[in-house]
Amino acid sequence: MKVRDLDHELLPRVTQEDSSRQSAIVALRRLLNRHVRPHNIDHYEREGEPAFVARHGRKPQSPADVETALFASASYRRWSAVNRAVQEIIWLSVGEPIYRDQPRMRAAARRLADAPDRKGALHLDPDVIQPPGMADNDVHLQPGGYTMDRDADDIIAGSLYEAGGNVYSFGQGAGKADSKAGAVQRFLAEHHPDVRPARILEIGCSAGAASAAWAACWPEAEVHAIDVGAGMLRYAHARAEALGVPVIFHQMNGAHLTFPDGSFDLVISHNLLHEIGRGERKAMFREAARVARPGGLVIHQDIALRAQPSLVHAVEKRWDTRFNGEVYWTDYTDDDLVADMRAAGFDDGSLSEHDVPAIQGWGAWYILCGVRR
Amino acid sequence: MSNVDALMDVIASARGARPASLSCPEAEDGMTISIALLVELAVANDRIDRLERMVAELRGMTPEALRETAPTPAEAEERRDANEALIVRVLHILFDPRKRIDGPAERAGAPPA
Numbered sequence: 001m002k003v004r005d006l007d008h009e010l011l012p013r014v015t016q017e018d019s020s021r022q023s024a025i026v027a028l029r030r031l032l033n034r035h036v037r038p039h040n041i042d043h044y045e046r047e048g049e050p051a052f053v054a055r056h057g058r059k060p061q062s063p064a065d066v067e068t069a070l071f072a073s074a075s076y077r078r079w080s081a082v083n084r085a086v087q088e089i090i091w092l093s094v095g096e097p098i099y100r101d102q103p104r105m106r107a108a109a110r111r112l113a114d115a116p117d118r119k120g121a122l123h124l125d126p127d128v129i130q131p132p133g134m135a136d137n138d139v140h141l142q143p144g145g146y147t148m149d150r151d152a153d154d155i156i157a158g159s160l161y162e163a164g165g166n167v168y169s170f171g172q173g174a175g176k177a178d179s180k181a182g183a184v185q186r187f188l189a190e191h192h193p194d195v196r197p198a199r200i201l202e203i204g205c206s207a208g209a210a211s212a213a214w215a216a217c218w219p220e221a222e223v224h225a226i227d228v229g230a231g232m233l234r235y236a237h238a239r240a241e242a243l244g245v246p247v248i249f250h251q252m253n254g255a256h257l258t259f260p261d262g263s264f265d266l267v268i269s270h271n272l273l274h275e276i277g278r279g280e281r282k283a284m285f286r287e288a289a290r291v292a293r294p295g296g297l298v299i300h301q302d303i304a305l306r307a308q309p310s311l312v313h314a315v316e317k318r319w320d321t322r323f324n325g326e327v328y329w330t331d332y333t334d335d336d337l338v339a340d341m342r343a344a345g346f347d348d349g350s351l352s353e354h355d356v357p358a359i360q361g362w363g364a365w366y367i368l369c370g371v372r373r
Numbered sequence: 374m375s376n377v378d379a380l381m382d383v384i385a386s387a388r389g390a391r392p393a394s395l396s397c398p399e400a401e402d403g404m405t406i407s408i409a410l411l412v413e414l415a416v417a418n419d420r421i422d423r424l425e426r427m428v429a430e431l432r433g434m435t436p437e438a439l440r441e442t443a444p445t446p447a448e449a450e451e452r453r454d455a456n457e458a459l460i461v462r463v464l465h466i467l468f469d470p471r472k473r474i475d476g477p478a479e480r481a482g483a484p485p486a
Contacts, residue, residue: 016423017416024415028408071394078404080394085405088387089412095383100374136388143386156386322392 001216001243003209004166005176008242009108010155010235012097012163021093022167029086029171032079040076040316047073063330066315084323090171091143094163098156106153109238119246120215122237124230129253131280134228139275139325140168146206146275147229158207158235165207175360180270181213182359184301187367191352192297197221197265203254203288204272208236208247214268215245224259226252255283262293273302273368274332281331285344292372298346304355304364306333337368346370 014022044066051072052060060069070076098105113122135147142164148157169178188195198221205211205225215223225247227233233249240247252258254272267288273281288298308314314333320326341351350371355364374382395401422436429439444452461468 016419020416020419021412023419024412027415028412077394077396081401081404082408084392084394085408088405089409091387092380092383093412096376096379099379099382100376102374138388141387143383143388145388148386323394325389 001179001213001245002177003179003181003213004169004174006243008239009112010105010159010162010239010242012094012101012105012159014097018093018097025086025090025093025167026170029090029168030173032083032086033172036079037083040070040079041312043073043075043079044070044312044316047075063311063315063318066312067318070312070316080319080323083319086171087141087168087324090164090167091141091160094167095143095160098159098163102156105159106155108242109155109234110153112238112241113234115241118241119244120237120240121248122233123248123250124233125251126230128228128251129256130228131253131255131276133277133327134275137325137327139327140164141325146227146232149230153234154231155235155238157229157231158233158239161207161232162209162235162239165209173362174358177360178358179210179213180301180365181210181217181268183356183365184268184270184299184367185213185217186359187299187354187356187369188297191369195266195297197296199264200224200266200268201259201264201288201291202226203257203267203269203284204275205236205249205270206232208232208239208249210268210270211236211247211249212240212243212245215240215247216243219245221265223247224250224264226250226254226257228253255280255287257287257291259291261290262296264291265293265296267292267296267298269300269302271302273300273337274305274326274329277328278331278335281335282340282343285340289341289345289370289372294372296372298341298370298372300337300368302332302366302368304366306337306366307355308333341368341370344370345372347373 048069048071049060052065052069055072060066071080112118130147135145138145142157142160144156144160146157146161148154150156170176197218200214200218200221200223202211202214202223202225205227206229208225211223211225215221223246225236226249227236228251230251233251237247237249254269254276269284269288272284276284288300292298305317308317317333318330321329338351338353342348350373352369354367354369356367357364393401395404425439426436429436432439
């Protein structure tokens with residue numbers, strides 16, 4: 001199932017002007033990412049590092065030094081200012097039609113969620129434990145954040161996530177056919193071709209695009225998906241119903257799962273690792289291992305950022321930490337995730353790391369895979 | 374809901390601080406506004422393109438032929454005047470005879486620009 005280039009009832013109705021605005025932002029971001037950002041390392045070498053040396057009498061050594069040196073370059077500062085401005089405009093461009101179309105979208109979500117022939121389910125828990133850095137932070141600058149929940153029909157968080165995510169990803173160079181779930185499904189076909197899961201759990205499902213894709217990939221499987229955001233989950237559930245795929249959504253924290261031991265054949269997360277802190281991630285790894293059955297697979301997929309050729313490249317990629325609400329970006333890029341999986345109960349022979357190419361477009365995805373003994 | 378109300382709701386829901394990239398806040402705000410104008414120019418160009426295609430169809434010509442229809446000398450002069458006026462409107466600060474005084478830099482002791 002496609003996850004980005006599809007039409008469904010929950011998407012906001014956009015005017016030609018809305019579409020033009022979003023297309024212009026995609027074009028602008030593609031230009032920045034392809035033709036401007038790649039020169040940041042040159043700016044560092046030609047402007048930033050010499051300025052740092054002139055001021056401090058030594059070369060930059062620590063990540064903090066490198067960041068200081070980057071900002072000593074006027075060219076880098078200019079890129080940073082433009083990149084931040086464009087990131088903010090993304091949300092205006094998708095938020096305007098979403099807020100304008102709220103009455104219709106909310107009614108559609110309610111009708112789909114309550115339909116007698118609905119295929120999935122939604123279980124909300126207002127007492128869910130919110131992970132630090134999530135409820136009080138606009139991740140990716142999404143206005144209101146991922147856990148926005150203003151009333152019993154609020155679907156804004158999910159709406160913004162899907163629409164904004166598409167504009168962002170296309171601007172990053174993702175093709176319309178790209179799919180994180182598709183990349184993991186291709187990985188499974190290549191490395192674990194005999195896997196036929198009867199029960200699948202997705203942790204941190206956000207707006208449910210991958211959850212629906214998993215349900216479509218294995219229609220005979222029972223797919224459960226969890227997230228901490230009620231607004232995300234209402235949207236994800238209605239979206240799955242609109243697409244006609246059965247997914248059971250739960251408001252639940254991945255570090256505190258309520259499922260019994262060994263209850264899933266496949267446990268997945270998509271782009272969750274860089275959104276949660278070190279302690280939450282280690283607890284989530286333990287919980288994912290606990291609910292996977294012996295012989296089951298645990299796969300955590302994220303952005304392929306961890307292997308960088310130099311400290312300067314690594315620090316340049318950390319721009320999102322300060323400027324894009326990605327407060328745990330560095331924890332994700334720098335920590336020994338294999339060691340954390342080992343501590344969660346996986347042995348060395350069962351663990352593997354991979355950078356796999358995107359299904360379509362530029363870039364790659366990181367996959368961390370463990371087989372439960 | 375109107376577009377203005379929708380935009381204001383989106384803007385009002387944003388949380389957190391805005392970390393600076395440039396050392397001059399005014400310059401950063403100006404750059405942010407310029408980026409937004411760039412996007413709006415693309416939106417306006419798309420509207421013009423749609424109109425051109427409709428007019429071309431009504432006139433039985435291709436959009437390319439319509440776009441390459443040269444103005445008469447009189448029309449060209451009219452457009453030059455209009456574009457000059459547009460430039461003056463946009464860049465009026467460059468022609469303003471008044472001298473800048475009492476900016477924060479000057480108040481801090483720097484010589485006037």
